[in-house]
Amino acid sequence: MGFESTKVWVSGTGAITCAGNDIQALWLSALEDRSGIVGGLGVVKDDCLPEPNHAGVGTARGKALRMALVAAGEAMRTAAWDRLESDDGLILATTTGQIDLWAAALIGFLRGQTSKHALAEVFERQSLGAMLDELRRALAHSGPSSLVTSACGASTQAIALGAAWIRQGRVRRCLVGGAEALCALTIEGFKSLQLLSTENSRPFDCDRRGINLSEGAGFLALQGERPAKPLAIVSGAAMRTDAFHMTGPHPEGRGAFAAISASIQHARLKPADISWVHAHGTGSELNDLSEGFALRGVFTKNMPPVTSTKWVHGHALGASGAIESVLCVEALRRQTILKTCGLNKPDTRIDINHALAVARFPIRHILKNTLGFGGINASLILTHAEVGP
Amino acid sequence: MIMNLAIVACGSASERDSEALRLHPEFRKATMKMRLVCGALDSALSLLPKFVMGEEMGLVLNSGFGELDATMEFLRTFAETGIARPLPFQNSLHNSTSGFVSIRYGIRGPVSTVNHRLFGGEQAIQAAATLIADRQCYSCVVVSVESASPALADENSGVVGASALILAERNWATEKSLPVLTLLKELRCVSAPPNASGRPFESLLEFDAIHQIACALRKKGSLTGEQRIEKPGSCTSVASWA
Numbered sequence A: 001m002g003f004e005s006t007k008v009w010v011s012g013t014g015a016i017t018c019a020g021n022d023i024q025a026l027w028l029s030a031l032e033d034r035s036g037i038v039g040g041l042g043v044v045k046d047d048c049l050p051e052p053n054h055a056g057v058g059t060a061r062g063k064a065l066r067m068a069l070v071a072a073g074e075a076m077r078t079a080a081w082d083r084l085e086s087d088d089g090l091i092l093a094t095t096t097g098q099i100d101l102w103a104a105a106l107i108g109f110l111r112g113q114t115s116k117h118a119l120a121e122v123f124e125r126q127s128l129g130a131m132l133d134e135l136r137r138a139l140a141h142s143g144p145s146s147l148v149t150s151a152c153g154a155s156t157q158a159i160a161l162g163a164a165w166i167r168q169g170r171v172r173r174c175l176v177g178g179a180e181a182l183c184a185l186t187i188e189g190f191k192s193l194q195l196l197s198t199e200n201s202r203p204f205d206c207d208r209r210g211i212n213l214s215e216g217a218g219f220l221a222l223q224g225e226r227p228a229k230p231l232a233i234v235s236g237a238a239m240r241t242d243a244f245h246m247t248g249p250h251p252e253g254r255g256a257f258a259a260i261s262a263s264i265q266h267a268r269l270k271p272a273d274i275s276w277v278h279a280h281g282t283g284s285e286l287n288d289l290s291e292g293f294a295l296r297g298v299f300t301k302n303m304p305p306v307t308s309t310k311w312v313h314g315h316a317l318g319a320s321g322a323i324e325s326v327l328c329v330e331a332l333r334r335q336t337i338l339k340t341c342g343l344n345k346p347d348t349r350i351d352i353n354h355a356l357a358v359a360r361f362p363i364r365h366i367l368k369n370t371l372g373f374g375g376i377n378a379s380l381i382l383t384h385a386e387v388g389p
Numbered sequence B: 001m002i003m004n005l006a007i008v009a010c011g012s013a014s015e016r017d018s019e020a021l022r023l024h025p026e027f028r029k030a031t032m033k034m035r036l037v038c039g040a041l042d043s044a045l046s047l048l049p050k051f052v053m054g055e056e057m058g059l060v061l062n063s064g065f066g067e068l069d070a071t072m073e074f075l076r077t078f079a080e081t082g083i084a085r086p087l088p089f090q091n092s093l094h095n096s097t098s099g100f101v102s103i104r105y106g107i108r109g110p111v112s113t114v115n116h117r118l119f120g121g122e123q124a125i126q127a128a129a130t131l132i133a134d135r136q137c138y139s140c141v142v143v144s145v146e147s148a149s150p151a152l153a154d155e156n157s158g159v160v161g162a163s164a165l166i167l168a169e170r171n172w173a174t175e176k177s178l179p180v181l182t183l184l185k186e187l188r189c190v191s192a193p194p195n196a197s198g199r200p201f202e203s204l205l206e207f208d209a210i211h212q213i214a215c216a217l218r219k220k221g222s223l224t225g226e227q228r229i230e231k232p233g234s235c236t237s238v239a240s241w242a
Helices: A023-031 A063-078 A103-110 A116-123 A128-138 A151-167 A184-192 A254-266 A285-299 A317-334 B015-021 B032-045 B068-081 B086-092 B096-105 B120-133 B170-175 B209-220
Strands: A009-017 A088-093 A145-148 A173-180 A216-223 A232-241 A276-278 A365-372 A376-384 B002-014 B057-062 B111-114 B139-146 B161-168 B182-189 B225-231 B235-241
Touching (some): A023 A317, A063 A128, A063 A173, A063 A216, A088 A128, A103 A116, A103 B068, A128 A145, A145 A151, A145 B111, A145 B120, A151 A173, A151 A216, A151 A376, A151 B120, A216 A317, A232 A254, A232 A317, A232 B111, A254 A285, A254 A365, A276 A317, A317 A376, B032 B161, B096 B139, B139 B209, B161 B209, B182 B209, B209 B225, B209 B235
Parallel strands (some): A088 A145, B057 B111
Antiparallel strands (some): A009 A216, A232 A376, B002 B161, B002 B182
16 A cells, blocks of 8 residues: 655653653653552542633533643643644544543433433533543634544554644644543443453563553644654554454454554554564453564564553553553653563563563664554554654 | 545445344344444445455444443443443443444454544544545445434434445546445535534434435435535535535
């Protein structure tokens, strides 16, 4: 398949997670082996978020939206964007949106404790698109927008779409990211699939116990014109699908292999050009094996170091791709790779080059990989600002 | 947004089509929305010569309510019994419909799910156009599916159903000997798209862009000029045909 040539610059980033309220704090947590996971879950403290009833808006805001506002604000500040213009895009990714604002009323209605009239008052926010509308209002955005809800690959897909909008001239700049709040639906649902660990997750470790669900938001400011202080370049992206199972990845990583290979081609690179892989690495056995197969298939004998940072910040589902892309941008900027915390006894079935220590070396291109329920696979290539494709 | 995309097939499915699939073994674990989308896609594919979907084909699905019925079933069971059931959880994910459809049809290109109560159809078409222009795929199914939740809807609950369009890069369609029903030149939202509709429990499928385009194509066979897609609250989008 063919390629587009316009560069897409990353001019700003922002993140809020259980391991830090901004990028600096998150990076230091990852660098210094500090985890935000408590009892198997990664919760963002409410006191570092804006008030639910923000002055001038008049409507209650769910936690996901409030986290999105923090991360989007940080991304815009670092990009030196004062505001969004009518030719700027906004793409938001989430899987449960503002479920905290309506799920309790729905359960009350199902139990006969809440009237339909009372439910109607909060139910306008059920649509995930309602969260995008509220974010647009809060940021006074009037340009093209979209909401992507493709499970754990959602915000990686959103970044890929945002980059494509810029390359295709649909927008001049694009604020893109994901936000996810913990809720009973996801916690109990993942428990029912026997995927959760009450201990910290241990990606790629043979003693792994499962994943840590978490909440948070990550945003990137993308633009077609070279910024004064470029942070990185989105040089390639690809999305492929397993078409295999509703919740389990393909056992040999068929879709992940296709997405990773296509993203490297999209960036006009070869596998040997990749300096570091930031893996999805949730710490579930099926994910780890599938992703390991895919990476081995792509990189064969020239395997770059591979890291999962889920031990630090957990798995924020639809927001995870954006949060981890923010870490990749930091890695490019600081020319430093992170290690896989929690990895003590690598699973010998996974034949990859684990990053077991923080290291500094010339990092040119990073592969960010994600997998998701529904067989979603999405991969990005992030490139050092002074290299370029 | 300028597109220049070929529409090579369209199809729709109603509640009755969904019921007809209910007892089929392949749909044993499927939700009504999954059956509706497959019904619409079967109807669209019946117009085309057989071709393998694979990595060249993408899918963008739009649904405002998503799999809300499965979410309700999950939450109701959990609230009443304290037991979390895996199947309703799996089916409650907003992208579970597109996951099911990708497996059934072997769609291995980009698969994405978008959501907006009033402009979801437009977002799905625009996302598909972006994916095709970015060479992530050469052809893309766009589908809107909606039904009001049975527990919440009243007698005026809107249209239940799904509509699908198969979009393709024009040269690719010709190479594959696919019929070009019409060329979508541009799709633009004329008014600001507020999400609130004042009808929180109703299906808004009748106002959906994919549904209205599929209906118009079935009625007229081909489209020229412009098509206005009217929505509640004076919201409008306009599709331009080559």
